[in-house]
Amino acid sequence: MFFTLNTSAIVGTILVKLKGFQKLTLTDQALQTWFNTLQIDKPKTVSVPLQEALGRILAKDLIAQEDLPRFDKSAVDGYAVRAADLVGASQFKPVILQLTQDQQVNTKQARQIWTGNPIPKGGDAVVMLENTKKRNTELEVWTQLAPGDNISKQGEDIQKGTIALRAGIRLNPYHLGLAAAQGCTQLTVTEKPKIAILATGNEIAELGTERSPNQIYDSNKTIIKAMLDELGAQTNDLGIAKDNTQEIAQKIQNALKTNDIIVTTGGTSVGGLDLVPDAINMLGKPGIVVHGVALRPAMPTALATLEGKPVLILSGNPVAAIVGFEVFGRPLICKMLGMPKEEPRPMVKATLTRRVTSALGRKTYVRVHVSLKNNEFVAEPVSTKGSGSISTMTQSNGYLIVPENREGISEGESVIVHMFSSLEDKTYV
Amino acid sequence: MFFTLNTSAIVGTILVKLKGFQKLTLTDQALQTWFNTLQIDKPKTVSVPLQEALGRILAKDLIAQEDLPRFDKSAVDGYAVRAADLVGASQFKPVILQLTQDQQVNTKQARQIWTGNPIPKGGDAVVMLENTKKRNTELEVWTQLAPGDNISKQGEDIQKGTIALRAGIRLNPYHLGLAAAQGCTQLTVTEKPKIAILATGNEIAELGTERSPNQIYDSNKTIIKAMLDELGAQTNDLGIAKDNTQEIAQKIQNALKTNDIIVTTGGTSVGGLDLVPDAINMLGKPGIVVHGVALRPAMPTALATLEGKPVLILSGNPVAAIVGFEVFGRPLICKMLGMPKEEPRPMVKATLTRRVTSALGRKTYVRVHVSLKNNEFVAEPVSTKGSGSISTMTQSNGYLIVPENREGISEGESVIVHMFSSLEDKTYV
Numbered sequence: 098m099f100f101t102l103n104t105s106a107i108v109g110t111i112l113v114k115l116k117g118f119q120k121l122t123l124t125d126q127a128l129q130t131w132f133n134t135l136q137i138d139k140p141k142t143v144s145v146p147l148q149e150a151l152g153r154i155l156a157k158d159l160i161a162q163e164d165l166p167r168f169d170k171s172a173v174d175g176y177a178v179r180a181a182d183l184v185g186a187s188q189f190k191p192v193i194l195q196l197t198q199d200q201q202v203n204t205k206q207a208r209q210i211w212t213g214n215p216i217p218k219g220g221d222a223v224v225m226l227e228n229t230k231k232r233n234t235e236l237e238v239w240t241q242l243a244p245g246d247n248i249s250k251q252g253e254d255i256q257k258g259t260i261a262l263r264a265g266i267r268l269n270p271y272h273l274g275l276a277a278a279q280g281c282t283q284l285t286v287t288e289k290p291k292i293a294i295l296a297t298g299n300e301i302a303e304l305g306t307e308r309s310p311n312q313i314y315d316s317n318k319t320i321i322k323a324m325l326d327e328l329g330a331q332t333n334d335l336g337i338a339k340d341n342t343q344e345i346a347q348k349i350q351n352a353l354k355t356n357d358i359i360v361t362t363g364g365t366s367v368g369g370l371d372l373v374p375d376a377i378n379m380l381g382k383p384g385i386v387v388h389g390v391a392l393r394p395a396m397p398t399a400l401a402t403l404e405g406k407p408v409l410i411l412s413g414n415p416v417a418a419i420v421g422f423e424v425f426g427r428p429l430i431c432k433m434l435g436m437p438k439e440e441p442r443p444m445v446k447a448t449l450t451r452r453v454t455s456a457l458g459r460k461t462y463v464r465v466h467v468s469l470k471n472n473e474f475v476a477e478p479v480s481t482k483g484s485g486s487i488s489t490m491t492q493s494n495g496y497l498i499v500p501e502n503r504e505g506i507s508e509g510e511s512v513i514v515h516m517f518s519s520l521e522d523k524t525y526v
Numbered sequence: 527m528f529f530t531l532n533t534s535a536i537v538g539t540i541l542v543k544l545k546g547f548q549k550l551t552l553t554d555q556a557l558q559t560w561f562n563t564l565q566i567d568k569p570k571t572v573s574v575p576l577q578e579a580l581g582r583i584l585a586k587d588l589i590a591q592e593d594l595p596r597f598d599k600s601a602v603d604g605y606a607v608r609a610a611d612l613v614g615a616s617q618f619k620p621v622i623l624q625l626t627q628d629q630q631v632n633t634k635q636a637r638q639i640w641t642g643n644p645i646p647k648g649g650d651a652v653v654m655l656e657n658t659k660k661r662n663t664e665l666e667v668w669t670q671l672a673p674g675d676n677i678s679k680q681g682e683d684i685q686k687g688t689i690a691l692r693a694g695i696r697l698n699p700y701h702l703g704l705a706a707a708q709g710c711t712q713l714t715v716t717e718k719p720k721i722a723i724l725a726t727g728n729e730i731a732e733l734g735t736e737r738s739p740n741q742i743y744d745s746n747k748t749i750i751k752a753m754l755d756e757l758g759a760q761t762n763d764l765g766i767a768k769d770n771t772q773e774i775a776q777k778i779q780n781a782l783k784t785n786d787i788i789v790t791t792g793g794t795s796v797g798g799l800d801l802v803p804d805a806i807n808m809l810g811k812p813g814i815v816v817h818g819v820a821l822r823p824a825m826p827t828a829l830a831t832l833e834g835k836p837v838l839i840l841s842g843n844p845v846a847a848i849v850g851f852e853v854f855g856r857p858l859i860c861k862m863l864g865m866p867k868e869e870p871r872p873m874v875k876a877t878l879t880r881r882v883t884s885a886l887g888r889k890t891y892v893r894v895h896v897s898l899k900n901n902e903f904v905a906e907p908v909s910t911k912g913s914g915s916i917s918t919m920t921q922s923n924g925y926l927i928v929p930e931n932r933e934g935i936s937e938g939e940s941v942i943v944h945m946f947s948s949l950e951d952k953t954y955v
Contacts, residue, residue, distance in 0.1 A: 147748060148748065148751065213729055213842065214740075215740055253915065254915035261920075267947075270750075270751075272920055274746070274749035274752075275745070275920050277749075278742065278745040278844070280733065282734045300642050304576070311597075313595070315706065317703070319576060319699075319702050319703055319705075320699045320703035320706075321699075323580045323699030327580070419700065437950075440948050441949045443872030443874070443948075443949075444949065445875070446875060446903060472942070486684075487707055488704065491691065517700075518696075519870060520873065521869060521870055
C-alpha cells in the first residue's frame with residue numbers, strides 16, 4: 098500500500114492515512130530532519146577499569162603522562178658501548194673493549210645488556226651479541242656503529258604530553274595496551290545510551306509464551322537488542338503492545354522517563370492504520386517528523402521526536418526492521434555514544450556475480466554473500482524471492498547499497514559491500 | 527640474536543641456547559606440528575538464553591521445528607480472493623466481489639486482510655488495497671491475479687526439518703532472530719575455553735602497583751586478555767613471574783590444573799636464556815615442540831604441549847606478542863571454540879601507497895592504515911621506525927601479510943588487508 102500510484106482509487110480514511118507516503122523522504126534528508134529536532138546532549142562519561150573498557154568509546158583524549166619508552170632502552174641483546182670507540186672495527190680488524198658491570202660505560206668499555214634494558218650512562222649504541230666475542234674480561238667487537246644504533250629512544254613510541262588516544266575511538270585491544278603501558282588503570286568512556294524496545298501487533302507472541310494458531314513469535318526485539326548490544330548500548334525490553342493506540346502511547350510515555358531512545362517495531366502501517374505514529378503524535382510535539390522513506394526494504398519507517406528524545410518506528414517485517422535500524426538507528430547510536438561520525442561496518446570491494454534490480458528513486462539494500470575465490474572477492478546476491486525472509490539475512494554476510502539514482506547493478510560490476518558477518522560464515526538452509 | 531649468521535662467533539652456552547633458532551620453522555608447519563601434539567577434545571557445550579547467545583559459537587545444527595512462515599500469509603494489505611474469480615479484471619472492466627467476515631472465502635467473495643495475516647480457507651491470492659474500491663458490502667477489483675500472488679507461502683523462509691543454523695557459526699543478531707522466529711528460547715553453544723595468561727620478566731611491573739625506575743608496566747596481559755575477550759574465551763590472570771625458571775614452572779603447573787590453554791609473554795629469550803621454554807621442558811613431554819619461527823615480528827615465539835594442552839609462549843615485545851597470538855593463538859582458539867576453521871578477520875583489497883620491505887624466508891606482518899578515498903581503498907604502511915612500538919598498532923587498522931617467498935611489496939600493488947579496527951578509526955599520535 099505504499100506504492101501510491103492509484104491513490105485516487107483509495108477510500109477516504111485510507112487516503113488520509115496514506116498522506117505521509119505520497120512523498121517518500123530520501124534517507125539522508127530524513128536523518129537530517131530528524132537530527133535537527135533532537136536535543137542530544139554530549140554523552141555522560143564514566144570511568145571504568147581498563148580491563149572492562151574493550152569496545153567502549155573513549156570519552157576524552159588520553160594525554161601521555163610519560164614518554165614511552167620511558168628511558169632509552171636496548172632494542173637487542175648485546176653490549177652497550179660508545180660508538181666513537183668502534184670507528185673502523187670489522188671482522189678483520191676487531192676493536193677490543195673492557196667489560197664492565199658498572200652503571201656507567203666509559204671510553205673503551207662495554208656492558209652486557211638485554212632487550213628492553215635501560216642504556217647505561219655513557220653508552221650511546223648497542224652492539225649485537227653476534228657481532229662480538231667475549232674473552233674473559235674483554236670483548237672483541239667486529240662492527241662499527243653510529244650513535245643511537247640498536248637503541249629505542251625515550252619517547253620514540255609516544256611523547257609525554259601528546260595525545261596517545263583520541264576521544265571517540267572504539268577501544269580495541271591495542272588501545273588498551275597503550276593505555277596500560279602508560280600506567281592507566283581506568284579509562285573514561287561514554288555511558289551506554291539506554292534504549293527501550295517495544296514490539297507491537299496482535300499477531301505477535303512473546304518468545305517463551307503460548308501463542309494462538311494465528312500468532313507468530315516476536316523476533317524483532319531479539320534482533321534489535323542484539324544489534325544494540327553490538328554497538329554497545331543498553332537495552333530495556335518493553336514487551337509487546339497490542340494494536341491499540343492507547344496502550345502503545347502509554348508504554349512509550351512511561352519508557353521516555355527512563356530511556357534515551359525508544360525503538361518500536363510494527364504498527365507503522367497496520368491494516369492501513371498508523372497506530373504507532375498516531376500514538377506518538379498524541380504524546381506531544383513535534384511527534385512524527387518523517388513517515389515513509391525512499392528505502393527498500395523499510396519504506397514505512399517513521400522517525401519521531403518526543404521531549405527532545407528520538408523515537409525510531411521500524412516496520413514489523415524483520416528484514417525491513419533491520420534495514421531501518423541500519424540506516425537510522427546506527428548513526429543515532431554512534432552519535433549518542435560520542436563517536437565523531439557513524440562507525441562504518443567493515444567494507445570490501447567485490448565483483449557482483451549476478452545482476453540485481455532496484456527501483457529508481459529508492460535506496461536499496463541488497464543482501465549478498467561475499468567470498469574470496471582465487472584471491473578475488475565476489476559478491477553473490479542472496480535470492481530476492483522471499484526478500485522479507487529472515488533467512489536472506491542468515492544466508493548473507495553483507496549488503497550492498499544501490500543508490501537512489503541507479504536502477505540495479507549489472508553482473509560483473511565492482512561493488513562495495515558492508516560486512517556484518519565473517520567471510521566464512523554461511524548458513525545453508 | 528636470532529639472526530644466526532655468525533653462530534660460530536657466539537660463545538658456548540649461548541650457542542647451545544640458540545640451537546632452536548638455527549633453523550626457523552615456517553608458520554604453517556609450526557602450527558601443524560603443534561596441533562599434532564595436542565589432545566583437543568570436542569568442545570563442551572552449554573545451553574544459554576537466546577538473549578545471551580550473541581557472539582557465541584553454535585554447538586550443534588539448529589533444526590527447524592516448524593515451517594517459517596508457519597502458515598500461508600499475506601505479503602500486503604488488501605483482500606484475500608480466489609484468483610479464478612478475477613480473470614479478465616481491469617480498471618476498465620472491474621470484477622465485483624462480495625465482502626465477507628468469515629474465516630472462509632467462497633467463490634466471488636473477498637475478505638479484508640493485512641500484511642502477515644493468515645490466508646483464509648478458500649483464498650489463493652491477495653489483491654492489493656490500491657487495486658480495489660470498497661462499496662458498502664461489495665468490492666470492485668481492477669486487476670487479475672495468478673494463484674499465490676501476494677502470498678508468502680508456508681515454509682518459504684525455512685522448511686520444518688531442515689537445518690536453520692549450522693553448527694560452528696558465530697551467532698549474529700540475524701541468527702538469533704531466526705532462532706526466535708522458531709520459538710527457541712535457549713541455544714546450545716560451545717563453552718568458552720579457559721585461558722591462563724602469565725607475564726614474565728624482572729623488568730615488568732603489574733599495572734596499578736609501584737614500579738622501580740628500570741621497570742615498565744605490563745601491557746601484554748591487557749592486550750592478550752582483550753584479544754581473547756574478542757574471540758569469546760575466558761581468561762585467568764596469573765600475574766607476573768620473575769625471571770626464575772622455578773617460579774615460572776610452578777605457575778604454569780598450577781595453571782594447567784584448571785585451564786585449557788596457557789599463554790605466556792616474555793622470557794622466551796631473556797638475555798640469551800630461554801627461561802620459559804626451559805621451565806616448560808622441566809614440566810613434562812613433549813614440552814617445547816617449536817621454538818623460533820620464520821615470522822617477523824614474533825620470531826622467538828615458542829609452541830609447547832604439556833598434558834596434551836597447548837602452551838603458547840609469546841615474545842615480551844608487545845607487537846611481537848600480538849603477531850604471535852594472531853598467527854598461533856587465533857587458530858587455536860577458533861578450533862577450541864568449535865569453529866570449522868579459523869575465523870577470518872574482515873578483509874579488504876587495497877592499493878599500497880608506499881613500498882614495504884621484508885626479509886625473504888620470513889612471513890612478515892606489516893601494519894597499515896586503510897582508508898576509502900574516491901571510492902578506492904588505499905593502504906598506507908605505518909612507519910616501520912620503531913616497529914616494536916605499540917603505537918604502530920594504534921595508528922593502524924589492519925595488517926597485510928608479506929609471504930615467505932617475497933621480498934617486500936611495491937608501491938601501487940594491490941594487497942589484501944586483514945582489518946582489526948574500523949576504517950574511520952585513527953589515533954593520531
